[in-house]
Amino acid sequence: MSDPWDGPGGQGTRSRTARVPAQRADEADGAPPPAGGRGAARKAAREAARPRRGTRARRATPVGRGRRALRIAGLCTALGVLGTAGVGWWFYQHLNGNIHSVSLDGKGGTEKADAFGRTPINILVMGSDGRTSKTDCKLGGGCSRTGVQSGSNADVEMVVHISADRSNATVMSIPRDTMTKVPACADSATGRSTAGYYGQINSALQYGPACQVATVHQLTGIPIDHFVKLDFSGVVKMSDAVGGVSVCVTDDVYDTYSHLKLSRGSHTLKGVAALEFVRSRHGFGDGSDLGRTISQHIFLGAMIRKFKSAGTLTDPSAVYGLADAATKALTVDDGLGSVKKLIGLATDVNKVPTKRMTFTTMQTGADPGDSNRVVVGSGAKALFSAIAGDRSLSTGSGKKPGAASATAGAKATASAVPASDIAVTVQNGTAITGRASVVADALTGQGFGTGTTTGNAPSPAATTTLTYGAGQKAEARTVAEALGLPASHLKQGAGAGLTLVVGADWPSGATWPGGSPSASSAPADTGAAVSNAHAQTADQAKTCAKVSPYRTVSLNGVPMTPAQAYAAARGKPDSDG
Structure with missing residues (x-):
């Protein structure tokens, strides 16, 4: 862009021989003043300065002022460049400073490269139920007697597999009620350790994220090379950052435990409403954790579609909001502990079409010793084997996952x-x-x-x-x-x-x-x-969360269905209200 003082050709229009406007004509030539005194002299000077017919006047400007303006413009440009670079560096350092990372110490196994040297990515995504801050106490409740707590369980566990060629992905949920063997673990951050025990899988997080990763790896045989952990406030921040997530429910629903209250149909959920939806286990399915995993898949599928939708990742303010929220909301392993690595991961995920992202839930069976718990069920080993073997569970043709039998x-x-x-x-x-x-x-x-x-x-x-x-x-x-x-x-x-x-x-x-x-x-x-893994793909935008038809909730001490609770609680505003 040319300097605004320049003409169309980019060259200066001022004459280097032009007189300074304040200079008197008589003094410029050294001639004696004309007759009539100073008044006559000034009049003569004005007449001389008036443009003749057919000529164009050109304002003369001192040479010194032009050079000074150019120097100021150059200085401003330089400061602008330095300022932009400074803001960019500050932003990068700011985001890096947000990230909290923890070492896995190799407890999740190691991925094997394919014939072309490419490796799959397996990430354990954990949703913590910890009330480890006043904010999470307020969001999760349950702190009135205990106060801020120190431990947490992994109430949400999803193994996210991205294929070596980045053509497909699988998200497998593991119900939190699954009983399994937790290996010997020690949390380097808290010093808490265990010699190993048989118990509920989500409890392994009490011994640190690396212990939870080791437990899932031992159960499934799937190498887990990364983890991402979110708490209650993290879910709120992420849903707000994307501008809300669109979901639908098959009936009126009021989960008196998670406080989710929605009318039948479609809704855009932000903040606390989004948290209530992904936490609800009494509102959907049979009221167990199995129903919750399916509604969480619906939510994640909608969020992924939102990420990929036009404009979301091209709006600088939206990108900043997403990056700032994500880095504040996540705890990750040190293999993902920088903005550059997280951007690389997001790029890999973005390469996978939504019709090739398959959501599944690990097959389970009833625990013989406890009707409120489950164990690994028939078919789960085939699911584990498919993920560990880097095999796609979707056809890529829009058909139901697994429709093309192997x-x-x-x-x-x-x-x-x-x-x-x-x-x-x-x-x-x-x-x-x-x-x-x-x-x-x-x-x-x-x-x-x-x-x-x-x-x-x-x-x-x-x-x-x-x-x-x-x-x-x-x-x-x-x-x-x-x-x-x-x-x-x-x-x-x-x-x-x-x-x-x-x-x-x-x-x-x-x-x-x-x-x-x-x-x-x-x-x-x-x-x-x-088989029996409740498989669906991320492109299924019309899938609604099925509200439980059972009496899974209680209002004023009376057991009822979520729809009945909605009708009985007309005075309570809806979650998206």
């Missing part, structure tokens, strides 16, 4: 039977204790049916055989491919079902010696991985 090997094997529909009787024909269990566990871990059983063979067997009933050759081939068992070991029997007798020629391991399980066989069966 018996893609059907092209070669003519098998169209999902592994989850196949049960195998595994018998030990060797003198080695536990051989049948090793092979059976390998099958169920790859998603084969829960009817898979073990036992001893009627007599010792020198050769391994897989016997199948009439019309079950396709199932037998699926089993054989999953174990790397040659087709020569398959034979049709007189009875029904599949029976695998492990012989002396297979003394160890879960795959046939020298065999290679087919990449297109059961391990890639996404149908088994998402």
